[in-house]
Amino acid sequence: MKYKNELDKSSKKFYCPKCSKKRMVRFINLDGDYLPAEYGRCDRVLKCGYFNKPNGGDDISNMHVIYPPKPKPPTSFIKREIFEASMRGYERNNLYQYLIKHYDENLVKYVFLKYNVGTSKAWGGSTVFWQMDGSGKLRSGKVMKYNADSGKRVKKPRPLITWAHSLLNLNQFNLKQVLFGEHLLSDLNNENVVCLVESEKTTLVCAIEFPQFNWIATGSFQLFRPKSLQVLKESSIIVFPDTDAHDAWVKKAAEISTDLKIEIDVSDFLKKKSVKSNSKKGLDLADILVRNNDIKAQLETEFNTILKTKIMRHPILGKNIESFDKDMVIDLSSFKKLLCFSKIG
Ligand SMILES: [Zn+2]
Incomplete structure (x- = not known):
């Protein structure tokens, strides 16, 4: 009989038998049931260190009847x-x-x-x-x-x-988030260079100011992870982190890049800006960019620097990337199509 125990991956914590803090992760079997309470690992790794693995002398395989794993609940959708x-x-x-x-x-x-x-x-x-x-x-x-x-x-x-x-009070809704703007990925321009930001609002402002680029938002730092970025596997990514979490984004970008084997350039444009302005609060690209031609010009320089580095790494991109600094006019025929669909006018 196949038997597999693993630490519970949910965020549920139990009281630790050693330090009595509610910080212990228990073992579950293949069926998702908890093993007896003594089996687990305290997540106060340094201060407590309790770790009791279900192996060795304890024959626990006969304590539980094994069923096939429960199917994962399907992703929910909105009408x-x-x-x-x-x-x-x-x-x-x-x-x-x-x-x-x-x-x-x-x-x-x-x-x-x-x-x-x-x-x-x-x-x-x-x-x-x-x-x-x-x-x-x-x-x-x-x-x-x-x-x-x-x-x-x-x-x-x-x-x-x-x-x-x-x-909408939808009960048992199983939300599986995707990137904001993910539906646009099948239709990328500019050699699949994707500019990634955290906030949805920033995406909108940047899409207005720099329509020649593909703007996508993670919606949160937590969604800046390999699983969510899998859809960008064919792209080359430029990330513009908010200043308050710059270092965390840089670290995570390196992990994702290794994991998915994709190229991620992290811009420190905002970080430099906030040091200069001595701003204690985090700067967001949208807030400094709205109707500010100076910032826009500086960002264009930033883009060109990053893109030049990209071209040096991949000379084949060069011939298409030359057009990047030109202003692009929004294709209003697609706009009209959108208007028809939504009946807004
Ligand atoms: Zn403990």
């Missing part, structure tokens, strides 16, 4: 009608209202439709960043409220953030 119904109401969408103060409204509408950004009634005028996978299915939408004047997230008295499936 297309719900998504489509959210793709309007921009007159009360605070982030949209902020952006049209700084950019041509057609351009703002274009990126909202391209990136599947809708409006939610939550807290009056929130923004929904839908996560659509490569096959066009909707995993869920992240709902956040912004201040229409500053364009910043409302975080007081508490951060106004939730998920579409929570607002």
